[in-house]
Amino acid sequence: MNKNTQCVHGGSGGAIEVTGINTPVYTSTAYHYLDSDKQPYPRYFNTPNQDVVVAKLCALEQTEAGLLFGSGMAAISTTLFSLLSSGDHVVLQDQLYGGTFNLVMKEFERLGIRYTLAASDADSIVAAVRDDTRVIYLESPTNPLLTVVDLRSIATMAKRRGMVTVVDNTFASPINQNPSLLGIDLVIHSGTKYLAGHSDLSCGAVLGSQALVDRIRALALNFGGCLNAQDAALLERSLKTLALRVERQTHNAAALAEFLGSLDAVSAVYYPGLPSHPSHSIARSQMNGYGAMLGFELADDAIDSLRFQRNLKLIAPVLSLGGVESSICAPAITSHRHLSPAQRADMGVRDGLLRLSVGIEDVADLQGDILQALEQ
Numbered sequence: 001m002n003k004n005t006q007c008v009h010g011g012s013g014g015a016i017e018v019t020g021i022n023t024p025v026y027t028s029t030a031y032h033y034l035d036s037d038k039q040p041y042p043r044y045f046n047t048p049n050q051d052v053v054v055a056k057l058c059a060l061e062q063t064e065a066g067l068l069f070g071s072g073m074a075a076i077s078t079t080l081f082s083l084l085s086s087g088d089h090v091v092l093q094d095q096l097y098g099g100t101f102n103l104v105m106k107e108f109e110r111l112g113i114r115y116t117l118a119a120s121d122a123d124s125i126v127a128a129v130r131d132d133t134r135v136i137y138l139e140s141p142t143n144p145l146l147t148v149v150d151l152r153s154i155a156t157m158a159k160r161r162g163m164v165t166v167v168d169n170t171f172a173s174p175i176n177q178n179p180s181l182l183g184i185d186l187v188i189h190s191g192t193k194y195l196a197g198h199s200d201l202s203c204g205a206v207l208g209s210q211a212l213v214d215r216i217r218a219l220a221l222n223f224g225g226c227l228n229a230q231d232a233a234l235l236e237r238s239l240k241t242l243a244l245r246v247e248r249q250t251h252n253a254a255a256l257a258e259f260l261g262s263l264d265a266v267s268a269v270y271y272p273g274l275p276s277h278p279s280h281s282i283a284r285s286q287m288n289g290y291g292a293m294l295g296f297e298l299a300d301d302a303i304d305s306l307r308f309q310r311n312l313k314l315i316a317p318v319l320s321l322g323g324v325e326s327s328i329c330a331p332a333i334t335s336h337r338h339l340s341p342a343q344r345a346d347m348g349v350r351d352g353l354l355r356l357s358v359g360i361e362d363v364a365d366l367q368g369d370i371l372q373a374l375e376q
């Protein structure tokens, strides 16, 4: 071999015995295809690192198959466009993640996909179903008021009428809720949140039956929103601590919900684990834990919620959620800023509402941080 050839081939090609407990990172985007049934390629969603993570997520969500994407929105858009064609009708909740809402507003109208936005109770969703409805798309618990949707009864109705049900399970994570066990067909995650859990990785997933996932894969390889090997390996590592993290976060959130409820400076707390939350009984019947997201309102209009956030020393005012570090944001100026004040008021999203993503810190330190920021 000459130098140029050595640069490419020198030292490589030998079989490497792998005995380590971690999956090697297969950085290859090219795989031998002769004498092999499988032809891995990142955009075919079938490389070793993608497969390992999908298998783990399937075990966690109790599904047959799945696909990994480069973001939650890639998973959502690819799934919806693979299930819906021009002229079809879809029922969606009116309390959706802002990016999903934007997708519906901008792209569905342009492409002639019809839709109805319904309130989050099962009766409103069933009432919005028409003869041409193909899909019901839900989020539970919702952002930011943590409304829990009765997934079991919607799934039962949808099965009877031949519709596909999809649930964005990002807020609950597979630790606190498994929609497929309630009869839901497809489960979506923004893996950027709890699955990855360290605020350093963008990814998404859809999980369900082999037949539905194959249907989504057919479009996914045209859209091309796949996850690369390094990020898949990072996600695999993150998933090993998912239950530990989410159980601790959920425990902390329950403690903080009670603590916030006991403060004179707080007028309302939204957490499905509280018996006072309107969704408490549905949450108790379908969730394994009440989650680590909560909302609260400051009682006194004189308390400037922006100043309150600036005064926090541990809880970070950031846009994302689900990380090991606690974070906070005001939906009125972030996720719900595109709505008018009247629309926000209709949805119950007041200007002073704050959304807290509870991390794994010691809960006493989080309580102390809230108290010192209120005092200031």
Ligand SMILES: Cc1ncc(COP(=O)(O)O)c(C=O)c1O
Binding pocket: 071, 072, 073, 074, 097, 099, 139, 143, 168, 170, 171, 189, 190, 191, 192, 193, 202, 203, 204, 320
């Ligand atoms: C509930 C929910 N679904 C989907 C998404 C979109 O995920 P990504 O930002 O990974 O595309 C988000 C992001 O905030 C979310 O909160």
